Amino acid sequence: MAQSPIDQFKIKPLAHFEIAGIDVSFTNSSLMMVAVVAAVTLFVIGGSRKIAVVPGRWQMMVEIFYDFIAGMIRDNVGKEGKAYFPFIFTLFMFILGLNLAGMIPYAFTTTSHIAFNFAIAAFIFLGVTVIGFAKHGIGYMKLFAPAGVPFWLLPLIFVIELISYCTRPISLSVRLFANMLAGHIMVKVFAGFVISIAGIGGLAAAGAVLPFTVNVLLTGLEILVACLQAYVFTILTCIYLNDAMHPSH
Numbered sequence: 001m002a003q004s005p006i007d008q009f010k011i012k013p014l015a016h017f018e019i020a021g022i023d024v025s026f027t028n029s030s031l032m033m034v035a036v037v038a039a040v041t042l043f044v045i046g047g048s049r050k051i052a053v054v055p056g057r058w059q060m061m062v063e064i065f066y067d068f069i070a071g072m073i074r075d076n077v078g079k080e081g082k083a084y085f086p087f088i089f090t091l092f093m094f095i096l097g098l099n100l101a102g103m104i105p106y107a108f109t110t111t112s113h114i115a116f117n118f119a120i121a122a123f124i125f126l127g128v129t130v131i132g133f134a135k136h137g138i139g140y141m142k143l144f145a146p147a148g149v150p151f152w153l154l155p156l157i158f159v160i161e162l163i164s165y166c167t168r169p170i171s172l173s174v175r176l177f178a179n180m181l182a183g184h185i186m187v188k189v190f191a192g193f194v195i196s197i198a199g200i201g202g203l204a205a206a207g208a209v210l211p212f213t214v215n216v217l218l219t220g221l222e223i224l225v226a227c228l229q230a231y232v233f234t235i236l237t238c239i240y241l242n243d244a245m246h247p248s249h
Helices: 005-009 028-048 057-076 079-101 114-144 151-166 168-198 202-245
Strands: 013-015
Touching: 005 168, 013 028, 028 057, 028 079, 057 079, 057 202, 079 114, 079 202, 114 151, 114 168, 114 202, 151 168, 168 202
Parallel strands: none
Antiparallel strands: none
16 A cells, blocks of 8 residues: 655654653654754764864865855844854754755655744744843834834834734744645655556556656755755844844844
8 A cells, every 4th residue: 555645754753751741752753853963963073173274075064064154144143143153053054954864765854844843943033032132121122113114103013013023933934844845745746656657567667757757856856945945944043133133223
């Protein structure tokens, strides 16, 4: 019996644990997170362990990621954003690692689950909100009252801006979830076509070439989307951080 394209997103417990009646089992999703953290840690530490004036390939790759995130922070947050470089760098590498790891056959795509994405997005939302009020106090409310708005229109604009602000973690998480979910389903569906047509045998099996070619192209596109979504998630975090640092802009 053929598997449903949705089956690949099922969370399966690998080791059962319970604390105070709460299920905290180690799952396939947990395994992917641990594996990605280990891989990213090895990549960064290994590439920066022996710093050379003329970098080798490994060091060069680490420096490319370093410069990329540093430039993103500089362009979107400013000099004050340097203090948050470790978090932004870790966030980007973690999301990118999870997205790309999900492209490995039979691996689990953690970012295809909205609960996981929302947890990270909510943490970012709360973090930048705390930073905004800690840095500006009540002045942070200027973010919801853009300069130049007529006084009589200010209450309506304030409500609209506040609602827009509060929906940030939802939009941030849904964007990543929807792209990863849809892409993986498409790849799985066309892979099913290839297997079904090839199973017919004879000359008819040659018809599997077309869905196979499409699937190869889809896989390439999905890898691009995986990288792009990690970038979008990170740059929006930088924009939210910039709002916390400069609410009156």
